[in-house]
Amino acid sequence: MEIVGFIAACLTTAAFLPQVYKTWKTKDVSSLSLPMLVMFFVGICLWLIYGVYKESPSMICANAITIVSAIMLIYFKLKYQKQ
């Protein structure tokens, strides 16, 4: 049954990568909202803690990778916002 979690983790994590890539390439952060990104980042951190509590390898892996994506988007937003 853990395999269902792993497939879910791969799919939802993969769905974020094109956004990160697109933002990195275009440097267009106009449609990204900083409060939303921060909210999302905090939410993912809490999911990670919850995943540790639930002893779920799928949740821990998925959220650890998504945290990196979220940090990159926040970094891009702050870096390119005024250009």
Place this chain on the structure above:
Amino acid sequence: MEIVGFIAACLTTAAFLPQVYKTWKTKDVSSLSLPMLVMFFVGICLWLIYGVYKESPSMICANAITIVSAIMLIYFKLKYQKQ
């Protein structure tokens, strides 16, 4: 500890609503990728199944709401794509 999951659920679910609202208002689906939306939708469905298996109310609630958001985005994408 379940409270951590619930706060995480609120934050990550809330982070999707502005995207749904924006797409609904602007009818601009040019930056949304259909394969990504479908991938994300399938991923969320699997997270829901996994949440039931893990007996996690937080995961079940969060993913049930996010499934609705994902369906709406896919619907908008198909509806407004050719206009």
